Amino acid sequence: MAAARGSALLSTAAILVIGNEILSAKVVDENGPFLARELRSLGVDLRRIETVPDEIPLIIDALRRCLASARWVFTSGGIGPTHDDVTIAAVAQAFGRKVVADDRILSLLRESYGDKLNAARRRLAEVPEGALVEWHEGWLFPVISLENVAVLPGVPSLLREGFLRIRERYRAAPIFSRALYLSLGEGAIAEHLDATVATFGNVSLGSYPRFDNADYRVKVTFDGRVEDEVRQAVAFLQARLPPGAVLREE
Amino acid sequence: MAAARGSALLSTAAILVIGNEILSAKVVDENGPFLARELRSLGVDLRRIETVPDEIPLIIDALRRCLASARWVFTSGGIGPTHDDVTIAAVAQAFGRKVVADDRILSLLRESYGDKLNAARRRLAEVPEGALVEWHEGWLFPVISLENVAVLPGVPSLLREGFLRIRERYRAAPIFSRALYLSLGEGAIAEHLDATVATFGNVSLGSYPRFDNADYRVKVTFDGRVEDEVRQAVAFLQARLPPGAVLREE
Numbered sequence: 195m196a197a198a199r200g201s202a203l204l205s206t207a208a209i210l211v212i213g214n215e216i217l218s219a220k221v222v223d224e225n226g227p228f229l230a231r232e233l234r235s236l237g238v239d240l241r242r243i244e245t246v247p248d249e250i251p252l253i254i255d256a257l258r259r260c261l262a263s264a265r266w267v268f269t270s271g272g273i274g275p276t277h278d279d280v281t282i283a284a285v286a287q288a289f290g291r292k293v294v295a296d297d298r299i300l301s302l303l304r305e306s307y308g309d310k311l312n313a314a315r316r317r318l319a320e321v322p323e324g325a326l327v328e329w330h331e332g333w334l335f336p337v338i339s340l341e342n343v344a345v346l347p348g349v350p351s352l353l354r355e356g357f358l359r360i361r362e363r364y365r366a367a368p369i370f371s372r373a374l375y376l377s378l379g380e381g382a383i384a385e386h387l388d389a390t391v392a393t394f395g396n397v398s399l400g401s402y403p404r405f406d407n408a409d410y411r412v413k414v415t416f417d418g419r420v421e422d423e424v425r426q427a428v429a430f431l432q433a434r435l436p437p438g439a440v441l442r443e444e
Numbered sequence: 445m446a447a448a449r450g451s452a453l454l455s456t457a458a459i460l461v462i463g464n465e466i467l468s469a470k471v472v473d474e475n476g477p478f479l480a481r482e483l484r485s486l487g488v489d490l491r492r493i494e495t496v497p498d499e500i501p502l503i504i505d506a507l508r509r510c511l512a513s514a515r516w517v518f519t520s521g522g523i524g525p526t527h528d529d530v531t532i533a534a535v536a537q538a539f540g541r542k543v544v545a546d547d548r549i550l551s552l553l554r555e556s557y558g559d560k561l562n563a564a565r566r567r568l569a570e571v572p573e574g575a576l577v578e579w580h581e582g583w584l585f586p587v588i589s590l591e592n593v594a595v596l597p598g599v600p601s602l603l604r605e606g607f608l609r610i611r612e613r614y615r616a617a618p619i620f621s622r623a624l625y626l627s628l629g630e631g632a633i634a635e636h637l638d639a640t641v642a643t644f645g646n647v648s649l650g651s652y653p654r655f656d657n658a659d660y661r662v663k664v665t666f667d668g669r670v671e672d673e674v675r676q677a678v679a680f681l682q683a684r685l686p687p688g689a690v691l692r693e694e
Contacts, residue, residue, distance in 0.1 A: 211493075214648065214650055215650055215652060215665070216480070216493075217480060217489075217490040217491065217492070217493070218480075218484055218489075218490065218619075218621075218650075218667065219477070219480040219481040219483075219484040219490075220650070220652075220665060221652075222477045223476075223477070226473075226495075227469070227472045227473070230466070230467060230468075230469040231469040233469075234468055234469040239467075239468075240467040240468065240469075241467065241497065242467070242494065242495060242496050242497075242502070243461075243466075243467070243493075243494070243495040244492065244493070244494050244495075245476075245492060245493035245494075246492050247491065247492075248650075252492070274630055274651070274653065275630045275631050275634045276630050276633075276634045276637050276651040277634070277637055277638050277641050277649065277651075278649070278650055278651055279651075307631075312631065312634075312635070313634075313635070314630070314631050314632075314634030314635060315631040317634075318631070349653065349654075349655055351655065351656065352655060369468075371468075380524055380525045380526050380564070381525050381557075381562065381564050381565040381568070382564075383526075384525045384526045384527070384562075384563075384564030384567075385562070385563070385564060387526050387527055388527050391527050398464065399527065399528070400464055400465055400468075400470070400498075400528055401524070401526040401527075401528055401529075402465060402470075402471075403524065403599065404599075405599055405601065405602065406601065415465070415470060417468065
């Protein structure tokens with residue numbers, strides 16, 4: 195278990211969503227759920243999501259916590275030329291770096307804007323000193339990262355494209371997942387879940403009741419890095435439940 | 445501004461979403477966006493959303509941070525009889541309270557389950573010592589709160605019903621919001637946004653660019669507690685922009 199836990203820590207992530215527009219309900223965040231799905235499919239354990247305002251001290255505080263709790267950190271939002279775009283400055287400060295102009299971005303901005311390259315547009319070239327600025331063919335914007343932090347734009351289409359260009363570097367051992375759909379409520383199965391949890395330390399069990407007209411009452415999920423352990427845990431629980439309790443397995 | 449800031453702090457909130465199912469992308473969280481919309485319509489400033497696993501130390505840590513950063517805290521999820529339902533224990537520990545059985549819930553459970561009232565079902569009666577357990581007519585479950593923390597269930601339909609029963613206690617001064625839709629990009633307007641931000645300290649401006657086929661390039665939002673200030677800020681920015689830049693105001 196120690197080994198499994200150690201290797202699991204190597205493939206953990208945290209997401210930091212930056213933006214007053216999410217907190218003020220002007221926009222429903224799509225980036226957290228998108229990254230959660232992607233990370234899951236890559237076998238990466240997502241450990242936390244924090245959504246904070248466009249305020250440097252709060253971003254730094256959350257970023258430090260994300261870095262302490264996971265290997266990979268993804269920020270969403272706060273990139274751009276306006277007053278509310280403070281993510282680059284916050285990431286730089288969190289690592290004790292200066293904000294500097296990236297030469298290549300700056301020269302592309304000069305080409306693009308000519309004498310209309312004002313102070314605001316120059317901000318698009320700003321990166322934390324020492325950041326990795328990656329260009330990918332056929333794509334106008336670079337992906338900016340600093341150590342284990344990928345700094346992604348908040349506009350969902352841009353975030354998706356940026357992430358898809360770098361996603362393979364995060365691929366880890368796959369997570370196997372099974373689910374049992376039960377006709378019994380949680381109160382009837384809790385002791386059997388406890389026994390399963392106690393027996394299979396490397397398998398993570400979840401129990402999700404329904405109170406609507408679904409054709410089952412509880413969905414029990416089993417997640418683990420070792421497929422055989424997951425299957426054994428499913429069989430272990432199933433064997434303890436009364437006949438007819440399991441409606442289906444997925 | 446000090447006074448405005450003081451009163452604003454009185455109507456701030458934080459949301460703590462508890463659940464491995466969100467982080468593992470089995471479920472997309474509906475409760476954070478629902479509460480964000482509700483709080484906004486009540487005039488409450490949402491300061492942060494944290495999504496953490498079903499792990500007591502992480503819940504306590506996040507809860508303390510939420511309490512330090514906002515007046516009202518809402519937890520979502522982790523309520524129930526199974527091994528992954530640890531929110532009540534975490535809230536109790538965060539306040540240094542014991543977990544105790546609520547007499548009324550226990551007696552209702554006895555009526556309902558009779559001699560099938562096992563240890564798991566008894567957990568449904570557990571609350572932090574000193575918690576407020578509120579029953580509302582026509583509703584089977586109570587809303588549990590401790591000081592400024594409302595402990596809401598994770599099942600979206602239950603969370604919504606629970607919140608709607610208590611929502612009026614959070615009502616604050618309304619937030620006025622206006623938006624300008626612009627034909628110019630962020631690089632062309634940033635200096636004017638900066639001037640507006642510098643002039644109207646009590647109005648919060650947001651700038652949201654589009655990179656798709658929308659009929660505008662940037663939406664600028666203005667939020668504030670004083671309607672007249674918000675309108676003045678809109679007029680101030682509008683007066684600085686070139687003719688034709690504003691496509692519409694909402």
